[in-house]
Amino acid sequence: MSVRAVILRAAALLLLVAFVTAPQLFAFAFAPLTANNAPAIYNQGSLLALTLSHLRIVALATLASTVLAVALGIFVTRPKGREFLPLSRSLVNIGQTFPPIAVLAIAVPLVGFGEKPTFIALFLYGLLPIFENTLAGLTGVSPRTLEAAKGMGMNARQRLWQVELPLALPVILAGIRLSVIISLGTATIGSTVAAKGLGEVIIAGLQSNNVAFILQGGLVVALLAVLIHDGLGLVERAAARRLGRPLDGTA
Amino acid sequence: MIEIEHLSKRYGDNIVVDDVSFTIGEGEIAVVVGTSGAGKSTLLRMINRLVAPSAGRVLIDGQDTTTIPEDELRHRIGYVIQGYGLFPHRTVAENIATVPRLLGWDKKRIATRVEELLDLFQLDPGEFARKFPHQLSGGQQQRVGVARALAAKPALLLMDEPFGSLDPVIRGKAQDDLLAIQRRLGTTIVLVTHDMNEAFHLGDRIAVMDQARLLQYAKPADLLTHPAEAFVEQLVGTAERPFRLLSLMTVQDAMEPGHADGEPITVSATLRDALAQLIWRGRPVLPVADASGAPIGRISVDGILKHGRPLA
Ligand SMILES: Nc1ncnc2c1ncn2[C@@H]1O[C@H](COP(=O)(O)OP(=O)(O)OP(=O)(O)O)[C@@H](O)[C@H]1O
Numbered sequence A: 001m002s003v004r005a006v007i008l009r010a011a012a013l014l015l016l017v018a019f020v021t022a023p024q025l026f027a028f029a030f031a032p033l034t035a036n037n038a039p040a041i042y043n044q045g046s047l048l049a050l051t052l053s054h055l056r057i058v059a060l061a062t063l064a065s066t067v068l069a070v071a072l073g074i075f076v077t078r079p080k081g082r083e084f085l086p087l088s089r090s091l092v093n094i095g096q097t098f099p100p101i102a103v104l105a106i107a108v109p110l111v112g113f114g115e116k117p118t119f120i121a122l123f124l125y126g127l128l129p130i131f132e133n134t135l136a137g138l139t140g141v142s143p144r145t146l147e148a149a150k151g152m153g154m155n156a157r158q159r160l161w162q163v164e165l166p167l168a169l170p171v172i173l174a175g176i177r178l179s180v181i182i183s184l185g186t187a188t189i190g191s192t193v194a195a196k197g198l199g200e201v202i203i204a205g206l207q208s209n210n211v212a213f214i215l216q217g218g219l220v221v222a223l224l225a226v227l228i229h230d231g232l233g234l235v236e237r238a239a240a241r242r243l244g245r246p247l248d249g250t251a
Numbered sequence B: 001m002i003e004i005e006h007l008s009k010r011y012g013d014n015i016v017v018d019d020v021s022f023t024i025g026e027g028e029i030a031v032v033v034g035t036s037g038a039g040k041s042t043l044l045r046m047i048n049r050l051v052a053p054s055a056g057r058v059l060i061d062g063q064d065t066t067t068i069p070e071d072e073l074r075h076r077i078g079y080v081i082q083g084y085g086l087f088p089h090r091t092v093a094e095n096i097a098t099v100p101r102l103l104g105w106d107k108k109r110i111a112t113r114v115e116e117l118l119d120l121f122q123l124d125p126g127e128f129a130r131k132f133p134h135q136l137s138g139g140q141q142q143r144v145g146v147a148r149a150l151a152a153k154p155a156l157l158l159m160d161e162p163f164g165s166l167d168p169v170i171r172g173k174a175q176d177d178l179l180a181i182q183r184r185l186g187t188t189i190v191l192v193t194h195d196m197n198e199a200f201h202l203g204d205r206i207a208v209m210d211q212a213r214l215l216q217y218a219k220p221a222d223l224l225t226h227p228a229e230a231f232v233e234q235l236v237g238t239a240e241r242p243f244r245l246l247s248l249m250t251v252q253d254a255m256e257p258g259h260a261d262g263e264p265i266t267v268s269a270t271l272r273d274a275l276a277q278l279i280w281r282g283r284p285v286l287p288v289a290d291a292s293g294a295p296i297g298r299i300s301v302d303g304i305l306k307h308g309r310p311l312a
């Protein structure tokens, strides 16, 4: 990583932390966007608390998506589960194509307002990238490597844990990263069903016609996305390196 | 001892190994040759049960392999494939330690064994133990592949075109190294190759396969002098035959009593090498010396040529 990239990242992180902990410091920048003496900085709650609960629900939903998608990906690449591949693929695809806002509309009558319907929407929405990448990672392991593993007397479980999963890990991590980024943005709609999150800031701005609020909500989500995308990218690279090859090398 | 009894494999209507039987003695190298698609790999992979036979059986030291659990059987049989199949996410040392780890050896014993093997294959442990496969040359990967297969001291080693992707110089060296190691450890080896030179260089016996059938299983010299079918004759190369035959014998076999002038040839050289010397030096006869350099007889072009054809 170049020095410039490090500085840029550090600056973004610093900006984010400063903004969510002491937003009033930035009032001067947002004041020109307001009219009629409306507040320049979001004043209906703590930005920090909203950011944390936003992150929390994204983390929980991604964790759940990861567990299910990876497990499903492993299952359908085993001889016993192969026949379920088309079915699983369609189901996961539906999860992705069904609009999250529609999921919310269906889920609220069933589980009530709050975090639950948001969690369900994000969970469903996040499955596809992780599932597809798990498949790609597992099926991408060279047949020769697998033949060697089998020929040396590794049983199916040992082949999975000692050979297939380690080799697929960087690709699976890339899927998780994609899913996290999508969820970070999508989670803002959770505020329409009263889940605590950064969507509240945006919605407050829309309701009171305050561009400064909308921009603040968007800005925090965007900074989070950039930093998390980057951070997870570093983790992937570290994993790939530990697996004995540079990320740009031939797998 | 490995006994292969009436082994067959069919995929649907397609028979790829057809009633093959032969026996490999303790500490011998059996080389399987034949055209592409003849069923060589399938035959080899039925020995460690990577492929389930349709009929027939394999006995190792009298024990039917189907009575041994699959994984346990494979722990006892070394396996080397073309391209070596090294684990790209594991270091050289970890690759070599694969089977010992599966067998639950303790750490110290594994470390000692890995070091021993790296030494045996002339890979400096300090330099190579922690490298990953992609950081090695083809020849080094090949050696790691064989070292890995030998890690748990198997009595039997299966090799499927183990030298296939090496250049001729490295390949020759790898073959010599394998022979030296095999003589030292007494490992029984079944090796598949396309390369007839390799087969004659390494094989105590050679199995010739064509279209799923075993045409002949014999000592290299017998294959040359008594080919069972026209296909065998063609495969060993009609024009190559005298030279292959000479390369299977040593100066000892054609030495005459008497004296000759000039730089001596050692008694352990092959007749083919001796003939090459005589031709190159323009001499009809040269002295023969034993390992210590003492003269013990002489060797002549005529004497060598007589050995380059079947004895009448
Ligand atoms: N799993 C399989 N299903 C169907 N046919 C197979 C299978 N494995 C091998 N065959 C067929 O069996 C035949 C023999 O294959 P095998 O790999 O044993 O040949 P080979 O002698 O090793 O050839 P090569 O020298 O090219 O490696 C081939 O025609 C191949 O297509």
Ligand SMILES: [Mg+2]
Residues within 6 Å of the ligand: B040, B041, B042, B160
């Ligand atoms: Mg083959």
